[in-house]
Amino acid sequence: MNFYSEVYRLVKKIPKGKVSTYGQIATLISTPRAAQVVGFALKALGDRHPDVPWPRVINAQGRISINNLRHARSEQARLLRKEGIKVTEHDGAFLVDLDKYLWRPTRRDLR
DNA sequence: AATTTGACCATAA
């Protein structure tokens, strides 16, 4: 089981309508300081693994991080809103209220 | 084997 696989396995558990953060995913797979590498893993998804809900992962400030050619920030915002998550736009940055939408997994969720 | 690269984060100023 490599690092990327662990990331995908866990991201698949984030329920619809909730979000997680890069750091939270890293912590949950026992590598709390590898948040940036979680971003690597999601970037590497490409069109393989269409079952991994990558838009549900945002940064620790509740903002949408990505800004690349494949997916604009607005695209991720659109996907999140489609799940019922409220995404506010502030100076061209997209913000999600983590107090409200952060996934708080139980031990059962992580099984 | 060594270096470079970031969809990150916490801290400091």
Next chain:
DNA sequence: GTTATGGCCAAAT
């Protein structure tokens, strides 16, 4: 509020 910096670490080069 902002920007800068150092640390981090798996993969790719």
